[in-house]
Structures are given as structure tokens and as C-alpha cells.
Amino acid sequence: MKKFKLLFATLMLLVLTACSMESPFLENAEESTTNENFKIGFSISTLNNPFFVTLSEGAEANAKEQGADISIVDAQDDASKQASDVEDLIQQGVDLILINPVDSSAVGSAVESANAAGIPVITVDRSAESGEVVSHIASDNVAGGVLAGEYLLELAGEGAKVAMLEGTAGSSAARDRGAGFLQAVEGKVDIVKSLTANFDRGEGxxxxxxxxxxxxxxxxxxxxxxxxxxxxxEAIEAAGKNIVVIGFDATDDALAKIKEGKLAASVAQKPEEIGKAAIKTAVAYLNGEKVEEFVPVELELVK
Incomplete structure (x- = not known):
């Protein structure tokens, strides 16, 4: 009986020793799972626009800080190319796809393709009208349009003859900014013309x-x-006219014109912060954390 008790005690000691030797390995395994290098794909509408260049740089910098790998692809303002780019990211087996849509309606099929492949999607700056999206990261474009409209009304006065240059048709940013602007000025000014220039300087x-x-x-x-x-x-100066102009994004070139007194104001969106917030939300979601359906980024009127 004494021999049996001694044998049992020896076995228990061996088991406890083995467990204590295993625990550091298990802890390290758990840490490596948490600190996994996620692969994130980012389909951006265009890199031929300073706003989106800054946004992509914010995303890239934050991905590096978070230890995530990011692949950024330029849709070149082409909805068909964006759909193809998203398919390529799906084939690469990325863990999550960020999409800054060229066209909020057309991008729905690309979002649905990612859904079918089991890859979560987060939209950035512009929303998607269909497909399942984990979160949307953007400024409140309607509120930004209101800011612009209120300031234009203050400068030009009621009854002023006003024109609006619209962004890419079908994009949520164009739709929301226009809606906010009209909310602020409708019935107070005379909108003589509203035409699209596709967010492009040359077309503007x-x-x-x-x-x-x-x-x-x-x-x-x-x-x-x-x-x-x-x-x-450029067109106004060439025509020798003095017209109040308000923009949106507060890019470096626009801020320079505001300082010169040529551009009246611009609504600052903080694209770098949008890019950072997109990566932060993506990594949090991939780590199993709950994320908000809409993550707003603060904006302000610069004048």
C-alpha cells in the first residue's frame, strides 16, 4: 500500500511538472493568434486625387503600426475595374476588404462577391447600396453640405444666383453633399445650374x-x-469675374487658395484620419471585437 501511494505521488508530480512546462508554450500560442498579421485589401476609387492619396497613406501608415499587411489597388474612377480589382483581392485570400466605391450602386456586386467568399467588407468615405458591410467609415457628408450651404448663404446673401458642381454620379458622397447643401439653401437662393464634373479639376x-x-x-x-x-x-479668373467659391475636402492646394483669398472656404474631412480609422476598425473586427456600423470622422469648415 505504501509503495502504491509512493508511485501515485510520483506520477502526480510528473503530471504537474509537465503541465507547468507546457503553459509557457500555450501562452505563446495564444499570443501569436492574437498578433496574427492580417492581410487587408483596399480598393480605392482613384489615386489621381490628393484627398484619396492622403486617405490611402493614412491607412498604410496605420496598417504598419498595427502589424497588418495591406494591398492597395487603384480603380482609376472606373466601376468595372473596381469590380475586377475586388475579385483579384478575393482570389488572393485576404482576410478583409476595404472598399472606397467609385459608384455606390455599382459596387454592390463586388461587395456581394466578397460576402459569398466569406470575406468581410468595410466601406470607406462612400457607402455601398447593396451587399453586407461590417462598418462604414466616413465623415457626415450631409452635415458637411449644410456647413457649405450656410456659409455660402452668409457670403452671397438670399436671392443670390448660385451654381453647383456635382461629383461622380451615383457616389454617396456626391448625393449626400448635394442633399446637405440644398437643405441649407433651398428657397433662399436661385440655383441656376447644377452639373457633374466627376470630382475632377479639369472637368471642373x-x-x-x-x-x-x-x-x-x-x-x-x-x-x-x-x-x-x-x-x-481657373475658369472664373480667366473670365475676370469675382465669384464666391466653396469647396470640400480642405486639400493642401485648396488651403493655399483660401490663404490667398481666392477660395472662400472648404469643408475639411481629414482623409488621413478616415484611413487610420478604417484600419483600426478592420483589425478590431478581425480580432473578434464588436465594431460600430458607422464610424464618423469629425469635419469642420476652413475659411
């Missing part, structure tokens, strides 16, 4: 030239991004 110049030829009485312009606002300024 051409469209504004045509607007001024058809409506030389225009007194104020709201451009739904700074690139179009800067193009409009």
Missing part, C-alpha cells in the same frame, strides 16, 4: 466655363470637392 474648369457662358450672372458656386472648386476658380 470646362464645366464652369460652360456655366459662365450660359449664365454670366452666377454669383456663388458650391463644388462638391476641392478639385472641382480649383478648376472652377
Amino acid at each position: 474648369l470646362t464645366v464652369m466655363e460652360n456655366m459662365l457662358q450660359a449664365n454670366p450672372e452666377i454669383e456663388a458656386v458650391f463644388a462638391q470637392n476641392d478639385e472641382m472648386a480649383l478648376g472652377a476658380l
Whole structure:
């Protein structure tokens, strides 16, 4: 009996020793799972726009800080190319896809493809009208449009002849900024023209030239991004006119024009913060944390 008790005690000691030797390994295994290098794909609408360049740089920098691998692809403002880019990211087996849509309606099929592959999607700056999205990271574009409209009304006054340069048709940013602007000025100013210039500086110049030829009485312009606002300024200066112009994004070029007194104001979106917030939300979700359906990024009027 004594021999049996001694044998039992020896066996228990061996088991306890083995467990204590295993625990550091188990702890390290758990840490490696938590600190896994996630692969994140980012389909961005265009890198031919300073706003989105800054946004992508914010995402890239934060991904490096978080220890995540990021692959950024440029859709070049082409909804078909964006759909193809997302399919490529799916084939690469990324853990999550960030999408900054060219067209909020057209991107739905790409989101649904990612859903079918079991890859979570987060939209950035612009939303998707269909498909399942984990979270949306953006400024409140409607509120930004209201800010622009209220300030334009303050500068130009009630009854002013106003034109609006719209962004890419079908994008949620264009739709929401326009809706916010109209909410602030409708019934208080005379909107003589509202045309798309696709968030592009060159198109902003051409469209504004045509607007001024058809409506030389225009007194104020709201451009739904700074690139179009800067193009409009070129056309206005060439025509020798003094017209209030308000943009959106507060890019470096726009801020320089505000300091010169040529651009009245711009709504600052803080693209770098949007990019950082997108990565932070993506990594949190991949780590099993609960994330908000909408993560707003603060904006302000710069004048």
C-alpha cells in the first residue's frame, strides 16, 4: 500500500511538472493568434486625387503600426475595374476588404462577391447600396453640405444666383453633399445650374466655363470637392469675374487658395484620419471585437 501511494505521488508530480512546462508554450500560442498579421485589401476609387492619396497613406501608415499587411489597388474612377480589382483581392485570400466605391450602386456586386467568399467588407468615405458591410467609415457628408450651404448663404446673401458642381454620379458622397447643401439653401437662393464634373479639376474648369457662358450672372458656386472648386476658380479668373467659391475636402492646394483669398472656404474631412480609422476598425473586427456600423470622422469648415 505504501509503495502504491509512493508511485501515485510520483506520477502526480510528473503530471504537474509537465503541465507547468507546457503553459509557457500555450501562452505563446495564444499570443501569436492574437498578433496574427492580417492581410487587408483596399480598393480605392482613384489615386489621381490628393484627398484619396492622403486617405490611402493614412491607412498604410496605420496598417504598419498595427502589424497588418495591406494591398492597395487603384480603380482609376472606373466601376468595372473596381469590380475586377475586388475579385483579384478575393482570389488572393485576404482576410478583409476595404472598399472606397467609385459608384455606390455599382459596387454592390463586388461587395456581394466578397460576402459569398466569406470575406468581410468595410466601406470607406462612400457607402455601398447593396451587399453586407461590417462598418462604414466616413465623415457626415450631409452635415458637411449644410456647413457649405450656410456659409455660402452668409457670403452671397438670399436671392443670390448660385451654381453647383456635382461629383461622380451615383457616389454617396456626391448625393449626400448635394442633399446637405440644398437643405441649407433651398428657397433662399436661385440655383441656376447644377452639373457633374466627376470630382475632377479639369472637368471642373470646362464645366464652369460652360456655366459662365450660359449664365454670366452666377454669383456663388458650391463644388462638391476641392478639385472641382480649383478648376472652377481657373475658369472664373480667366473670365475676370469675382465669384464666391466653396469647396470640400480642405486639400493642401485648396488651403493655399483660401490663404490667398481666392477660395472662400472648404469643408475639411481629414482623409488621413478616415484611413487610420478604417484600419483600426478592420483589425478590431478581425480580432473578434464588436465594431460600430458607422464610424464618423469629425469635419469642420476652413475659411
